[in-house]
Amino acid sequence: MRKSLLILFVIFVTVTPAKSQIVNKIPLSIRQTGYRIEATLDPSSKTVTGKMDAFWVNKSTDLVPDIQLHLYMNAFRNNKTTMSTESGGLSGYKDADSGWIDIKSFTDRYGKDLTPGMQFISPDDGNLNDLTVLKIVLPQAVKPGDTVFIKVNFVTKLPGKIKRTGYKDDFFFVAQWFPKFGVYESVGMRYSTKGAWNCHQFHANSEFYSNHSVYDVKITVPKEYAVGTGGILISEVTPDVNGKNKILIYRAEDIVDFAWTAWPGYVVYTDQWEHVKITLLLPKERTDQVDRQFKAVKIALEYFARNVGKYPWPYLTIVDPPAKGIGAAGMEYTTIFTSESFTGVPSWYHLPEMVTIHEFGHAYFMGILASNEFEEPWLDEGVNSFWEERIMGQYYGESEGMFDHPWLKIGDKSMSRLSYINSIGRQVVSNNEYSWNYPHGTYGMMSYNKAATWLYTLMGIIGEETTNDVFREYYKKWAFRHPSGNDFVNIVNEVVKQKYGGKFGPDMNWFFSQTLYGTGICDYKVVNFYNNKLYLSDKKVNKTDSLNTIKTGSDSLYKSVVELERAGDVMLPVDVLVHFKNGEGIHESWDGKGRFKDFTYTGASKIEWVKIDPEFKIRMDVNYINNSMTEEPDRVPVRRITDKLISFMQFFISFISL
Amino acid sequence: MKIFHSIKSAVLRTMNLWKGGLIIWISSFLLVSLLAMPIKGAMNSGFGKSMITEKLVDGLNFEVFADMGTAFKTIMSFFSVGLFMIVLVGFILNAFFTGGVFNRLKGSSGKFSAGEFFSASAKNFWSFLIISLIISLIILVLAFFVIGIPLAIVGQSDNSPEGVLFRTGIIVISIYFLLLTILLLVADYARAFQVTMDKNLCFKAIGFGFSQTFNTFLSSLPLMIILLLVQLSFGWLVLKILPGMRPANGSGVFYMFLLSQMLFFLKIMLKIWRYGSVTSLMEINTLRDNTSEISSESDF
Numbered sequence: 001m002r003k004s005l006l007i008l009f010v011i012f013v014t015v016t017p018a019k020s021q022i023v024n025k026i027p028l029s030i031r032q033t034g035y036r037i038e039a040t041l042d043p044s045s046k047t048v049t050g051k052m053d054a055f056w057v058n059k060s061t062d063l064v065p066d067i068q069l070h071l072y073m074n075a076f077r078n079n080k081t082t083m084s085t086e087s088g089g090l091s092g093y094k095d096a097d098s099g100w101i102d103i104k105s106f107t108d109r110y111g112k113d114l115t116p117g118m119q120f121i122s123p124d125d126g127n128l129n130d131l132t133v134l135k136i137v138l139p140q141a142v143k144p145g146d147t148v149f150i151k152v153n154f155v156t157k158l159p160g161k162i163k164r165t166g167y168k169d170d171f172f173f174v175a176q177w178f179p180k181f182g183v184y185e186s187v188g189m190r191y192s193t194k195g196a197w198n199c200h201q202f203h204a205n206s207e208f209y210s211n212h213s214v215y216d217v218k219i220t221v222p223k224e225y226a227v228g229t230g231g232i233l234i235s236e237v238t239p240d241v242n243g244k245n246k247i248l249i250y251r252a253e254d255i256v257d258f259a260w261t262a263w264p265g266y267v268v269y270t271d272q273w274e275h276v277k278i279t280l281l282l283p284k285e286r287t288d289q290v291d292r293q294f295k296a297v298k299i300a301l302e303y304f305a306r307n308v309g310k311y312p313w314p315y316l317t318i319v320d321p322p323a324k325g326i327g328a329a330g331m332e333y334t335t336i337f338t339s340e341s342f343t344g345v346p347s348w349y350h351l352p353e354m355v356t357i358h359e360f361g362h363a364y365f366m367g368i369l370a371s372n373e374f375e376e377p378w379l380d381e382g383v384n385s386f387w388e389e390r391i392m393g394q395y396y397g398e399s400e401g402m403f404d405h406p407w408l409k410i411g412d413k414s415m416s417r418l419s420y421i422n423s424i425g426r427q428v429v430s431n432n433e434y435s436w437n438y439p440h441g442t443y444g445m446m447s448y449n450k451a452a453t454w455l456y457t458l459m460g461i462i463g464e465e466t467t468n469d470v471f472r473e474y475y476k477k478w479a480f481r482h483p484s485g486n487d488f489v490n491i492v493n494e495v496v497k498q499k500y501g502g503k504f505g506p507d508m509n510w511f512f513s514q515t516l517y518g519t520g521i522c523d524y525k526v527v528n529f530y531n532n533k534l535y536l537s538d539k540k541v542n543k544t545d546s547l548n549t550i551k552t553g554s555d556s557l558y559k560s561v562v563e564l565e566r567a568g569d570v571m572l573p574v575d576v577l578v579h580f581k582n583g584e585g586i587h588e589s590w591d592g593k594g595r596f597k598d599f600t601y602t603g604a605s606k607i608e609w610v611k612i613d614p615e616f617k618i619r620m621d622v623n624y625i626n627n628s629m630t631e632e633p634d635r636v637p638v639r640r641i642t643d644k645l646i647s648f649m650q651f652f653i654s655f656i657s658l
Numbered sequence: 659m660k661i662f663h664s665i666k667s668a669v670l671r672t673m674n675l676w677k678g679g680l681i682i683w684i685s686s687f688l689l690v691s692l693l694a695m696p697i698k699g700a701m702n703s704g705f706g707k708s709m710i711t712e713k714l715v716d717g718l719n720f721e722v723f724a725d726m727g728t729a730f731k732t733i734m735s736f737f738s739v740g741l742f743m744i745v746l747v748g749f750i751l752n753a754f755f756t757g758g759v760f761n762r763l764k765g766s767s768g769k770f771s772a773g774e775f776f777s778a779s780a781k782n783f784w785s786f787l788i789i790s791l792i793i794s795l796i797i798l799v800l801a802f803f804v805i806g807i808p809l810a811i812v813g814q815s816d817n818s819p820e821g822v823l824f825r826t827g828i829i830v831i832s833i834y835f836l837l838l839t840i841l842l843l844v845a846d847y848a849r850a851f852q853v854t855m856d857k858n859l860c861f862k863a864i865g866f867g868f869s870q871t872f873n874t875f876l877s878s879l880p881l882m883i884i885l886l887l888v889q890l891s892f893g894w895l896v897l898k899i900l901p902g903m904r905p906a907n908g909s910g911v912f913y914m915f916l917l918s919q920m921l922f923f924l925k926i927m928l929k930i931w932r933y934g935s936v937t938s939l940m941e942i943n944t945l946r947d948n949t950s951e952i953s954s955e956s957d958f
Contacts, residue, residue: 265820283820283821284820285820285821322820323820324820342824343821343823343824344824399716399719406901407901409716409717409718410720414719417721418720418724421724421725622725623725623727624710624721624722624725625705625708625710625722625725625726626708627708627710628708628709628710629706629708630707630708630709631707633705633706633707633708633709633711634709634711634712635711636711636905636906636910636911637711637712637714637715638701638702638711638714639698639908639911640714640905640911640914641698641714641718642694642695642701643911643914643915643918644918646687646690646691646694646918647900647918647921647922649690649693649694649748650690650922651893651922651925652745653686653689653690653744653745653748653749653752654752654925654926654929655893656745656794657748657749657752657790658756658790658793658842658845658846
């Protein structure tokens with residue numbers, strides 16, 4: 001431990017520029033990696049020239065013979081890279097549009113050339129055309145506790161068709177631009193049974209798994225450019241010696257990636273939420289959306305702080321890219337993220353708010369709780385979507401969170417459930433796949449929507465406050481570390497047991513085995529109910545009946561039966577509400593395990609209606625229509641819809657006829 | 659002055675034609691019911707005895723419909739095909755009845771006769787259908803050239819500044835509405851002319867429509883703009899009232915139905931008023947032309 005602290009101190013003294021300040025007084029993470037980068041943007045050649053000093057500390061007990069780095073900009077090199085092929089090819093790509101990163105020199109701290117040990121590897125698919133992972137066999141293996149220092153000179157050419165990163169004219173979004181260490185997983189870390197580098201290629205649908213790092217980044221750009229980064233501005237020199245550029249020095253601590261953007265067209269706004277200074281960069285035509293963006297992010301900051309844990313950094317940067325940079329929209333880099341909107345977006349369409357809240361949420365799920373997006377995308381996107389939907393529901397309306405127009409109202413969480421239940425591929429694979437292994441285009445539906453839907457279902461079973469406790473505990477235990485899906489499940493098991501004892505069994509694994517690891521669907525249905533009038537000779541109470549009350553003095557007595565069925569494979573405990581004509585209601589609990597369940601009652605009143613899951617807690621249920629039954633269904637809404645349809649068609653025909 | 663005289667005269671003519679409006683309303687209602695009623699039945703069948711319709715009390719809820727599964731897809735497929743057919747038949751039916759309407763509007767003040775109305779509709783049907791089709795086609799082509807192409811060019815351009823698409827959209831739609839106003843004048847003049855002819859002279863009528871529109875442009879265009887502004891205001895009112903109505907009980911739905919049908923009837927009458935105004939203006943202008951011809955002849 002002392003050795004580690006000593007190493008950290010040495011690193012700090014070595015790597016941190018003398019004048020830079022510390023963002024947080026106490027390090028939030030163990031800072032296993034760190035980067036000092038000098039980057040110069042050349043807008044004419046669309047390149048970033050970089051000089052990088054970086055370190056990696058071997059925290060394992062292994063002798064590590066090599067290091068592995070992401071060179072993700074090489075994913076844009078040609079149409080044969082893994083990202084390109086997974087995306088179905090980069091259509092319309094010209095050579096000028098390609099993106100790449102070239103290593104000009106690679107040495108250790110003493111200047112010893114390490115390039116002879118360099119080789120590109122493709123651990124995920126063996127694609128020899130994919131140059132996104134670089135392995136460097138070191139002259140000497142790294143001993144436990146030792147630190148590897150590297151010095152790299154590189155040139156990064158940004159891609160012309162922006163896909164998360166790239167440029168368009170004078171707009172630049174610079175992400176995945178420098179050589180970045182993979183994560184060395186020692187035994188016992190996540191699912192590792194032996195120490196190894198976890199350094200995936202760049203894929204169409206995932207890109208994050210990194211150590212929390214310290215970044216000191218010096219950026220040189222033309223002086224007319226406005227710049228936003230994931231760091232805090234330490235100093236600015238304008239102009240530089242040439243009189244054309246400005247030099248900006250940033251520092252970021254304990255974040256998993258460092259991205260930045262530069263564009264002369266940005267208008268910059270700032271606001272404050274508690275300890276967080278929020279900076280917003282957006283095109284001048286969208287200044288009417290400034291308040292919307294600040295409101296949304298403040299809501300998210302407040303909600304996460306209250307229900308998960310503190311946002312630990314004192315700053316946050318939001319970028320709303322211009323239309324020509326739309327390819328960079330909706331991305332997350334912990335302390336900087338991109339929203340998505342367009343000029344004139346109406347106030348009833350909450351797309352900007354939804355994207356802002358979602359991308360901010362990644363500061364927690366992937367940023368602070370740095371799970372492996374490649375291997376467990378649900379733990380990143382699914383969990384984050386769940387929180388996004390909760391926030392949108394709470395602040396923008398459960399039923400109108402996404403669209404809030406008098407003619408059309410759609411809730412954010414409804415869209416998620418609809419995507420899942422309507423997908424023909426909803427059972428093709430479990431929710432626990434590597435991001436590139438989801439077949440038939442099911443990645444988005446599975447990672448985002450199914451996961452969010454079963455997390456809602458979990459909340460329906462264990463309750464909202466317990467769910468919040470789960471996430472508070474998850475944050476407390478795993479913040480600035482690398483949790484796995486199992487770690488999350490274990491937290492759920494611990495918290496639920498603490499709250500409910502054995503109510504749900506020894507653990508909640510039965511839930512996850514069906515939802516996270518299973519492919520079954522959930523569908524409970526009311527098959528039938530009936531009321532049989534009893535004759536005098538029959539008027540004795542069957543002890544086995546689920547009898548509630550018998551009205552004495554009543555002329556009639558009924559034997560009423562409710563028939564329920566589990567039509568899907570997923571077995572979940574469900575509430576059943578049986579309502580009688582005399583206004584009484586009986587709440588039943590069904591463990592949901594059997595294929596069918598009958599409830600029998602003897603009493604003076606007849607059953608009027610029956611509902612399974614009356615509060616719609618089981619959002620995984622693929623069909624809510626068969627969850628209830630009544631003798632006299634309410635046809636008024638259908639009549640109303642039909643009448644409106646008639647009017648709509650009449651007006652429409654009249655409108656188009658001259 | 660001519661404009662207001664035409665508008666005023668058209669009000670009187672329209673009021674005399676309320677029975678014609680009623681015929682159009684009934685036929686329109688019956689036509690759309692052919693599609694709406696089976697859909698209502700399918701929805702009721704899809705929901706069965708479920709209480710899920712409670713979730714529709716506050717308006718359309720897509721989750722509820724999505725849970726219908728294949729039944730919903732079948733309904734949507736039936737609806738889209740049915741809507742196409744209904745719109746097509748509605749268009750033809752409208753062309754048919756417009757013949758009767760224009761015939762009745764040409765200055766006659768006698769008692770309304772359904773027989774005469776249908777007879778005139780039948781007599782002018784082919785001409786009116788062709789006029790409607792040609793003008794509609796021109797409107798569609800114009801939409802493609804005036805709105806579609808500029809927006810596509812601006813939208814495809816990577817170099818266009820932020821917000822240009824939005825601003826271009828507003829400009830081209832404004833231009834399109836101006837052109838639409840002119841084309842509606844042409845159509846109305848053509849039909850008003852056709853009913854004065856004994857034969858079906860649809861192409862001559864369209865030619866007349868164009869010449870009359872441009873010969874009397876300074877009076878015709880303001881008239882049509884006024885008429886369309888009134889209709890747009892009415893349309894705005896309808897959009898404000900109807901979609902937001904969510905009665906929760908049977909009688910409420912019935913009143914909503916009555917109100918919506920009354921509004922639609924008013925819409926029909928406003929359209930007849932437009933036809934009447936253009937007809938009246940045409941009559942005034944023709945009378946003026948004849949008078950000036952006579953006076954010019956007398957000058958000789």
